[in-house]
Amino acid sequence: MKAIELMSDAEVDAEILACSPRMNDALYDALEDGLRLRAAVLGWTGDPLHQPPRSVLATLRSVLKSGRAEVHHDAYAAKEAR
Numbered sequence: 490m491k492a493i494e495l496m497s498d499a500e501v502d503a504e505i506l507a508c509s510p511r512m513n514d515a516l517y518d519a520l521e522d523g524l525r526l527r528a529a530v531l532g533w534t535g536d537p538l539h540q541p542p543r544s545v546l547a548t549l550r551s552v553l554k555s556g557r558a559e560v561h562h563d564a565y566a567a568k569e570a571r
Contacts, residue, residue: 490550493543501542508549516552523548 493501512520521538527548528537540548 493547493550496543498542501546505542505546505549508553511553519552520545520549523552 491500496504524540524545525537527533527544528535528540533540
């Protein structure tokens, strides 16, 4: 996996798009949570879901690597079962 800093804009966009078929509700929710957290930590003043593509890719990689989407999905499923 290439370092994000070394990737061209086209490569960043292509990797984000390549993950699109894997996007389910749990992954999207975990990505959204990660972007909100990243925005707060970095002092982003705009809409946290409209970050630059490199920030989105960094967060997406983090979510996929950590498995947070599966944890989030399990918690969501338990909540829905109630």
